[in-house]
Amino acid sequence: MLDLILFDVDGVLLSEERYFDASALTVWEMLYSQKYLGIRSENFSPDPVEEEIRRIRKELFIDDQVLSLMKSYGINANWDMVYLSFSHQLIVLLQQLLPEHRVEIEHIITKEITRESIEKIASLLKNKTIQIDYASFLEDFSTGPSQNQSILYYLNNVAEKRLGIKTDVFSPTSLLWEICQETFQEWYLGDQLVPESIGRETYQSGKKGFLSNEIPIVPPERIAETLEMLRNKGIKLGIGTGRPTIETIIPLREMGLLSYFDPERIITASHVLDAESRFPHRAPMAKPHPFCYIKGWLGLQQDDEQVIDFQINPSDAKKLMIVGDSVADYLAAKEIGCCFAATLTGLTGQEARGKFEELQADFIVNDMTEIPSIL
Template sequence: MKKLIIFDLDGVITSEEMYWTTAGLVLHELLYSPRYWNVDGRKEYVLPRSVEECRALSESVFPEPLIQGLKARAVNSNWDTCYAGFCLYLIDVLAQLPNRDGLFPLRPEDPTWIAAFRARVAQVKPVVSPERLRPLTDPLLDGYGGFDLLARFEVLASDVLGERVEDTLEHYSPSWKLCRDLFQEWYLGDVLFVQEYGYPPAEPGKLGCVHFEQPLLPVADLRASLENLKAQGYTLGICTGRGRFEALTPLQDYGLLELFAEEHIVTHTEVAQTEHLLREQGKKMTLAKPHPFPFLRAAFPEYRPGEPLPPRGSFIVVGDTTSDVRGARAGEALCIAVRTGARTEEARILLERSGPDFLVDNVTYVPTQVLELDDLATIQRLQFSERAKAETLLQRWFALHMDLHVESVRLTPKAVSLNSFNGFYQIGEEEYFFKTHVEEQGVLAEYYNATLLHEVGYNVVLPVRSLRKSGQQMVIYPVIRWPVMFDLMCQMEMGQPAETTIDQLVAAERLECERLLRIYRDTLASASAEEYAAAPIHQLFWHRLTGGRLTSFYKDKSLPLPTSPERQIPFEQICAYRWRINGVEQHRTLGELITRATEVLRPERESMTVVGHGDAHFGNVFLEEGHEYLYFDPAFAGRHSPLLDVIKPLFHNVFATWMYFSFEVEPNCHLSVRVNESEHCIEVVYDFTLPSVREAILRTKREYLLTPLLEWLRSVGALPDDWREIMHSALLCCPLLTINLFDSQRMPSLIGWLGLTYAVYLGQEENSVIPNLQAVEVE
């Protein structure tokens, strides 16, 4: 799949101001020239001689708010914008004529009709002002956009004038072509007009607004952004309502044309040629924006109208108007809208309402945005709020990174998916399950050692395919229909109809504890400091502490007190104050626990290792045949300390319900927090009582895994002197660094304080939450 971005020009790269000036000059000439309507009866029409005069005349009849209103309503082409102004003025001037006999049917492009119209105008000298024009919010116009809006001018004219008007003011009508031709005269000037069309303009002496064009942003910034995209592997194209000459000339002048691929440039010239070919076949179609054809032709040069659309997200469109958004969406492209073309509040509101996939301030933000949309972390985040968009991005990701052209993608967001996502995709009749783990500050190059687990005796689902690049881990599995232990535990805990019993779950836990002990004994081996430092499991603990996650979550952040939300407690204060939990003063502050964890969890140390899953919480475990654990998603599997291997399942399977269902847990969470400023102490009262099913799992794990594991390690001289500090420091990381406890979008402040309480409490090796850890003494 080709990485392709198609850019609109005006309002994105090139400024539209001189086009707007041109449109206003056309209307000014029509209104005041003796050749046309001559509403004030002047003897001659004096052409402006400077760009300042051009702007002043244009603004007097076609102010920017009116232009922005048309753009906001998907009137994209500057010719169409000009023509909309023409229709509004024509209707207004006609409405002021007391006698319109002989003027119907309207033929406003015909010189004879124009002469008759001019004669009637001379008798009245109508008032001409933009303020008199029918507003775009008029009931006959409101709610319409693009070509539909242009078609409403005949309805408006019929209503205002009391005569049926049809087949006169439509798009591409003779009067539309009159406006287009005048537009080209004003925009190109004499020399370029003759060069482009081969005959002189009707009114010579026009300066040519093209000569005063300016880029929308500094050229250096534009070039840097476009070069950045090319460095990311994107091919750049253009889709513009400008004619080819007007589109390419300024890009050539700015030195930017060379960055775009010729075969991916589509202008109004190519669109008009296709429309002409269709008319010769008896098919009258308008293919200009917001029709998707220009975008599709730019992305796929061989594309023809009516052919099947590409898969959603096959290319990206960068535009600035609702017309761009509508056309991109109709062509199944992803759309990044820039705000630079929406210069009024109304235009900005309508642009946002049009539903672009992403919205950025200007084109210089596009390189960062496309990096994000190609980032699995973006998909993980969007799966909860904008699932359809996340699925589109993932379908695109599969094609770009794994050459998988899947027919459909279905994400299955779950509470357990705190740093991961999973789901199903289909190719033909075959369905597959996929999963990935996302680490925003990931530093390790390889994950997913399922084969290693299988070889040493784990019951693990082997992937049919995997991608193991840093930041791009993805594992594809055959579809497994067994229930997931996470769901079974939740059913039991919440009193829902369950597929199993507590006794079955406890029996399965015991069976797995016994198997783990056997595997640990069979695979125990020493590792050098260098070998141990390369273990993926450190990503879950030490790298989260030091690699940026701790800082990004909490530095310079505050958490409100649950009962006094106006009182924000900074993280630095939370770290520095002593903690008193249920009346018992904790030995170390949170800050001291973090410092100690940074030291004792440091990967560069010689260690005794075993082969372990590393992240075997119940979200990664099926219950096979109702009695045996079946692992998947071995993102952090490998050789590492057994002291770390047991930590994630210990915490998440027993203590972490609040983390997955924070808003559901809050109403029944009886935790009180008081910050005692005089004693520099945080006082917490909380009942740590566990649900019966989780208490049963904890008892089983202590009896059949933790206690015998520690005793065995001690007996073979493999238990380090600082084993307590290691395990409790790793436990500290689980509530503190799995998710951001200060993120009010993910959890209420009360649950954030609960997470901090668990972090401080489990981080202290003196506490008896896990009594069997303390029961083993080193001789």
């Protein structure tokens, strides 16, 4: 008998489309805005029209092939997707500055990459003829590491291969990762909500944000009906998501869904970041690391250090189900030893069925409304 079901949010309850749009816009800004690398003469705007957003995402992620490849490696957090994509393009750009600026590049690539580093790279790129090759990501990562988050560190291998410089500067605990994360937050939240989220005004103002334009996977009333059916079976409901808290609470509340979830079991990326800041030597803890789901099992008040080291015994693991749309969710469930239900409402939709069949997911459902039927 199940005691608890923990739901991922993106691709399960809410559509990921706006998150992917914001990811593309973040990389686009950091490449083209004069506040970042400022390459080429493309006109940057913090408020692009919908047609422009579609064009940017299509070009940058090669018709979402880049997103699909990252997902296949278990990368689920959009912050990590932005960091991977931008850092890779940064390496490709630096390669084009060799050998003329080898000394400067070696200095940059072997230290923490900061906003000052980005300014220095922008000055080196100024008035240079630069080739942008988004598809090179597929080439460099098609034979990357195995399915785990070491792909974030694999950027160091790519840098050594392309630049001939050995480095360990690329990691999910780097300052560059923080810059990518905060810039993404600016796009997703918009000028009004950014100060509450990251403690400062937007670095580049004029962004409206996407938070008020969320798209549910199925109509909210059907989600509510499903959650009510599960609660009536005596099952507690929680959340384990790569979204920050503010981006989880606001849309679920507006859709009338928040009250179905136990507030002690709503675990977000904000809680993961807090744990990583307290125990940096244990990072990364984003999915596919099972931290958010184990904390959801134990409850929000459980100390993070105990959560990190906690092992759910096999008999208790049978009382937990994780509902997710990604390989990262599956890997977290496998690590815990609990039941996993895959929904076919993520980036690749029904095409994901083959992958989850290959992984031998416990259940595969078209969408979350089918969860009561598999119980």
